[in-house]
Amino acid sequence: xxxxxxxxxxxxxxxxxxxxxxxxxxxxxxxxxxxxxxxxxxxxxxxxxxxxxxxxxxxxxxxxxxxxxxxxxxxxxxxxxxxxxxxxxxxxxxxxxxxxxxxxxxxxxxxxxxxxxxxxxxxxxxxxxxxxxxxxxxxxxxxxxxxxxxxxxxxxxxxxxxxxxxxxxxxxxxxxxxxxxxxxxxxxxxxxxxxxxxxxxxxxxxxxxxxxxxxxxxxxxxxxxxxxxxxxxxxxxxxxxxxxxxxxxxxxxxxxxxxxxxxxxxxxxxxxxxxxxxxxxxxxxxxxxxxxxxxxxxxxxxxxxxxxxxxxxxxxxxxxxxxxxxxxxxxxxxxxxxxxxxxxxxxx
Amino acid sequence: xxxxxxxxxxxxxxxxxxxxxxxxxxxxxxxxxxxxxxxxxxxxxxxxxxxxxxxxxxxxxxxxxxxxxxxxxxxxxxxxxxxxxxxxxxxxxxxxxxxxxxxxxxxxxxxxxxxxxxxxxxxxxxxxxxxxxxxxxxxxxxxxxxxxxxxxxxxxxxxxxxxxxxxxxxxxxxxxxxxxxxxxxxxxxxxxxxxxxxxxxxxxxxxxxxxxxxxxxxxxxxxxxxxxxxxxxxxxxxxxxxxxxxxxxxxxxxxxxxxxxxxxxxxxxxxxx
Numbered sequence: 001x002x003x004x005x006x007x008x009x010x011x012x013x014x015x016x017x018x019x020x021x022x023x024x025x026x027x028x029x030x031x032x033x034x035x036x037x038x039x040x041x042x043x044x045x046x047x048x049x050x051x052x053x054x055x056x057x058x059x060x061x062x063x064x065x066x067x068x069x070x071x072x073x074x075x076x077x078x079x080x081x082x083x084x085x086x087x088x089x090x091x092x093x094x095x096x097x098x099x100x101x102x103x104x105x106x107x108x109x110x111x112x113x114x115x116x117x118x119x120x121x122x123x124x125x126x127x128x129x130x131x132x133x134x135x136x137x138x139x140x141x142x143x144x145x146x147x148x149x150x151x152x153x154x155x156x157x158x159x160x161x162x163x164x165x166x167x168x169x170x171x172x173x174x175x176x177x178x179x180x181x182x183x184x185x186x187x188x189x190x191x192x193x194x195x196x197x198x199x200x201x202x203x204x205x206x207x208x209x210x211x212x213x214x215x216x217x218x219x220x221x222x223x224x225x226x227x228x229x230x231x232x233x234x235x236x237x238x239x240x241x242x243x244x245x246x247x248x249x250x251x252x253x254x255x256x257x258x259x260x261x262x263x264x265x266x267x268x269x270x271x272x273x274x275x276x277x278x279x280x281x282x283x284x285x286x287x288x289x290x291x292x293x294x295x296x297x298x299x300x301x302x303x304x305x306x307x308x309x310x311x312x313x314x315x316x317x318x319x320x321x322x323x324x325x326x327x328x329x330x331x332x333x334x335x336x337x338x339x340x341x342x343x344x345x346x347x348x
Numbered sequence: 349x350x351x352x353x354x355x356x357x358x359x360x361x362x363x364x365x366x367x368x369x370x371x372x373x374x375x376x377x378x379x380x381x382x383x384x385x386x387x388x389x390x391x392x393x394x395x396x397x398x399x400x401x402x403x404x405x406x407x408x409x410x411x412x413x414x415x416x417x418x419x420x421x422x423x424x425x426x427x428x429x430x431x432x433x434x435x436x437x438x439x440x441x442x443x444x445x446x447x448x449x450x451x452x453x454x455x456x457x458x459x460x461x462x463x464x465x466x467x468x469x470x471x472x473x474x475x476x477x478x479x480x481x482x483x484x485x486x487x488x489x490x491x492x493x494x495x496x497x498x499x500x501x502x503x504x505x506x507x508x509x510x511x512x513x514x515x516x517x518x519x520x521x522x523x524x525x526x527x528x529x530x531x532x533x534x535x536x537x538x539x540x541x542x543x544x545x546x547x548x549x550x551x552x553x554x555x556x557x558x559x560x561x562x563x564x565x566x567x568x569x570x571x572x573x574x575x576x577x578x579x580x581x582x583x584x585x586x587x588x589x590x591x592x593x594x595x596x597x598x599x600x601x602x603x604x605x606x607x608x609x610x611x612x613x614x615x616x617x618x619x620x621x
Contacts, residue, residue, distance in 0.1 A: 043501070043502065044501075047501075047502060047505050048505075050502075051505065051506055051509055055506055055509075055510065055605070076502070077502050080500050080502035080503050080506075081502070081503075081506065082602070083500075083503075083601070083602065084500075084503050084506070084578075084601050084602055084603065084605075085506075085602055085603065085604070085605045086602040086603065086604055087604050087605050087606055090605065
């Protein structure tokens, strides 16, 4: 049975623990702040030297940090550089420096038992292109047993630094990767590799789809022939991605070949069809656009207004359309667009 | 509009002073041509021919008792050469000599200019000979302000330093950096008349890049600003929106630092022309 004195004793102990915990937290916080301030000072002190060496390319002022904190400060400076600058000469200096002086450190970090450290090591290996760490990254991928995050970062590293090997690793893990992860990995590849995957109509549909999505994101224009062929692909997702690509590359096929999209139930197909109209003359597209501008889906309506606006004589086309229809929403959308305003809540 | 008579020097001086001010303020240039008849042509013949071929965009005046002056506004010596070529082709029996004087700086005393033109006329008379004076070609020093508004201290220092290293003849760069938009707009640094290049990150604490661009474009003398917006968003719609609010150059990061510096140089050079 718990007596009052036992209870007070427990409260007292809890109180003491709480006080100690508070003291420990505040000491730890102040230690952290002190460390951050020191690092900030080191960043300030090293900024000029780093600028001279990495940005200006002055060999005389190359500098390797003497303490862990100073090395962290230098890394922080270099992270800022690679976030903003992509001059080949500057990047080469940064990557060479990081490989030479930090490669061993990140390899050691990647072997750590602490998962946060391992993830951070992978981030640095990718950002600073630490080629020396590649064999270790590959070994870990082959062994498996990686967390989702580690797996993704490792695959990104291979895609970035060893393109020719990426597909074999991708194959190993493809079942465990989400569509977004596949895209992220493919997004590390060079433009030429993306073209190769699309032009060869890669047999792996997931890989092909990821490449098409990257192509769309980067607005790569020279894949028109392959993209047209992919419109007939048995995989619906690949077809859809190819169709999206056509909005960028344009098409020289007769409009009638795409007419089934105009009648499609799915709004995205009508949306793509609306965007494709920009590649045809208004004489051929007027009646399609007149219908699409009154579509039940506002995204399609908005796209139709935008498409009309791309024609040189858009004002006259709008006038004509206003005479030919009664749909209040469509009339409002056109008027809003002509006043430089808003269509269905979206800024024009 | 036809030109019937030459302006008297007193009348011309009033307009000249006004145009001089404009030349300095707008950093433009003007050229004055002195034309003198050779011995087989009379002053009256020359005057008639010049007035007959006159254009309303130029000013025709009595430079001295025997010399007719033509002021070509916003024109260089090269354009004056073309003008004289047309003049020669108009009537080849009327012969003359000419002196071209391009002005890129403030010549307050018109008499200095008169003396320079008179001194440049050659003693021996070769019909249609043209001499160019380079005495007033040197432009006034261009004071160019550059502001870097960037929250990341490392990037701020990198940009500031790289821009400070721009070395252009006849340009005095004044570069300052700010941590955020609020600091920039609360300073009086941006309020002067001087040409001003603003390099601003779209993402900033307190007041973001887009807000700064809007605020600057609402100023009455907003034309002096050339605004570079640094953004991580490459999508065409983001760029179009930025240009719509008045951005001059949209820079997607990561960018080529060397290219950015070349673009800034080009903006400064435009101010020099």
